[in-house]
Amino acid sequence: MKVLVLSLGFTVEYLVRIISTRGTSDVEKIIIFTSFGEDPLSRKRAEDTINYAKDYLSKAGLNYEIKALDISKSFLNVVLQIAETLKKYNEMEIYILGGMRLFALSLYYYGLVAKSLNKNVKVILYTEDMSLIGELPLTIPEKLKDEEIKILKVIENQKSLKDIAKSLNKSISTISKQMDSLEENKLVECQKIGNLKQCKITELGKILLQLEDKNV
Template sequence: MTVLIFNVGFTAEYVIRAISRRSIDGVNKIFLVAMESKDDYSQRRSSEAITAILDFLRIAGVTDVDVIKVNVDWSFDAILEYVSERIGGYDDYEFHLVGGTRMTLLALYYLALLLSAMPGVKVKAIAYDEAMTSSKELPLRVPSVPTKEKLDVLEAIGAGTTVTGLARALNKSPSTVSLQLTSLKEEGLITAEREGRKKDVEITPLGRAVLNLMKKAVKEKVGSATSPQGGSTRV
């Protein structure tokens, strides 16, 4: 059974529309996470939104709902600790990032990242546009920093190639390249599809992002190690 987690702001509409789109099939429990403000006006609007969501869920037949209120003065780390204490212990989560404050939204996404690294736990994080007309499932894997050899493979892939083409371009054996490609695929940085005896390899958007950042970081590192006169400097 699935646990749904929503961040709640001053309106119930976003959460209700997200639940309606998703349905409550297979749902075991729902958590509503809201920021507890200091002023009476904000507290009243938040309370009204939560009450409306609870009424909707009660009519829909969902009774196992917990409301988690975090203090507006808490640090990001304190929010992580408190919310994790309340939501931990399940093995199937869906985080629906629909409203609330930026701090709670980022905290929930960070918790989804942490949970995704735990064995045996299924996690989804879903973000919605402002009009609630479309949603996107967010990536939950942060790839490890590629070695120079793997970075060379990523760069050599370009717009797409084959294992044989990569081996030839990098002057490596096909078996060595295949091992590196397997690792890159597991990290989500490439796709590798076999067509007959040929395996086509393409870099993913995540792989291209990593390549862009790594190449820039390497260039800046090289540049910072060189003096304006062109000589090397020691740090």
């Protein structure tokens, strides 16, 4: 069972649309992070939104928790507050939508750290108009080896393992092992077409090539 994690700004619409679109049959709990503004108007708007959210979740019969974060603290302290709330959960979907940029950055950074500690976590991004951007990457790739750079440069366009091996004057078995590692790190995507395994570089792979910026 999963825990859904969301940030809540001044409207409950995002919450309702996520839950109604995604469904909750496999959801153990919904945890919502919010904050109260310092000025009376912002505080009143936040309180009204929380009350609407509570009413909606209660009527839907969903188990939920609403946690107000103290955003007057440092960035890492906000992340710490999130970590303390989520510490007992191992399977989470974090939705970044609405709310403040600080929430978005804090939740994403928490997701990166949680993933590195083997938590089963996904971070999913929506735009302000609720258009789905998709799942955000939660791994930081290691520095590329020279041989990996050569492979990525060769497969900027989709190629078979046989063609890659021929271009680099390597055996297919050697290239296959290197491709498995690159695919695991999401730097290439491979699929079998007929009897041939075809691979192409991913956007993440292209980013790393740009950052390497050296002749190999």
